[in-house]
Amino acid sequence: MSKRLEPSEIEERLAQLQGWEFVDNFIIKSFTFKDFKEAFSAMTRIAFECEKMNHHPNWENVYNTLVIKLSTHDAGGVTEKDFKLAQTIETIFTS
Amino acid sequence: MSKRLEPSEIEERLAQLQGWEFVDNFIIKSFTFKDFKEAFSAMTRIAFECEKMNHHPNWENVYNTLVIKLSTHDAGGVTEKDFKLAQTIETIFTS
Numbered sequence: 001m002s003k004r005l006e007p008s009e010i011e012e013r014l015a016q017l018q019g020w021e022f023v024d025n026f027i028i029k030s031f032t033f034k035d036f037k038e039a040f041s042a043m044t045r046i047a048f049e050c051e052k053m054n055h056h057p058n059w060e061n062v063y064n065t066l067v068i069k070l071s072t073h074d075a076g077g078v079t080e081k082d083f084k085l086a087q088t089i090e091t092i093f094t095s
Numbered sequence: 096m097s098k099r100l101e102p103s104e105i106e107e108r109l110a111q112l113q114g115w116e117f118v119d120n121f122i123i124k125s126f127t128f129k130d131f132k133e134a135f136s137a138m139t140r141i142a143f144e145c146e147k148m149n150h151h152p153n154w155e156n157v158y159n160t161l162v163i164k165l166s167t168h169d170a171g172g173v174t175e176k177d178f179k180l181a182q183t184i185e186t187i188f189t190s
Contacts, residue, residue, distance in 0.1 A: 036151050040142045047135045056131050060155040 002072050002079030013083050020086055025077050026058070026069040027086060031093070033064045042066065042092065049088050055081050097167050097174030108178050115181055120172050121153070121164040122181060126188070128159045137161065137187065144183050150176045 005013070010022050020029045033039040039061055046068075050056045058069040068089065070082040100108070105117050115124045128134040134156055141163075145151045153164040163184065165177040 036142075037146060040139075040146075044135075044139065047131075051132060051135075056158045058155070058157045060153070062153045063151045 002075050002081045004072070004075040004077035004079055010078050017083075017086055017090065022078070026071045027078055027082055028067065028069045029086070029089075031066045031068070033066070035064050039064050039066050045092050046089055049092065050085065053081070053085060053088070055085050057085070097170050097176045099167070099170040099172035099174055105173050112178075112181055112185065117173070121166045122173055122177055123162065123164045124181070124184075126161045126163070128161070130159050134159050134161050140187050141184055144187065145180065148176070148180060148183070150180050152180070 007022070010027070014020055014022060014027065020027050022028075031039075031042070033042060043059070043061065043066065046057070055072070058071070060067045070085055071077060072079040072081050102117070105122070109115055109117060109122065115122050117123075126134075126137070128137060138154070138156060138161065141152070150167070153166070155162045165180055166172060167174040167176050
């Protein structure tokens, strides 16, 4: 079971990621793609990783935009699992 | 180009659909699935239809839940295109 991180720990880890913010008890990032097909393709790749990690995002898609919000429900806040998933998502986008 | 429908026209068409509501200039429905895999599989089927129709939803997924909001950006409101897509989504779920 993952432990909820303190805001100072969250800020420390966010410094190692590009474009993620800590808002309302989630770590959040917005992405913009060329079109819907590109956005949904990225979502599909992320979905497989989430399923493998058994850790799932709150996410919202509108045409070519995607907002991903990560938090650990059971822990009531952001945990290491969220940073692990954020890192995996970044790896997908830079691959 | 689709014409924005009047609220009375929207209500009339909603009466022919199961579980859709008119809220904040969108027609909206929430779906619940067994798990994330089922939810995302449904999204994938919907995504292909949207791409074919060139009409895309605002949608939000959290684990096994999916909220779909339809509106026609260019028309500034709900049009026949949204009802056509809602009908297609219903057909996917009942197939």
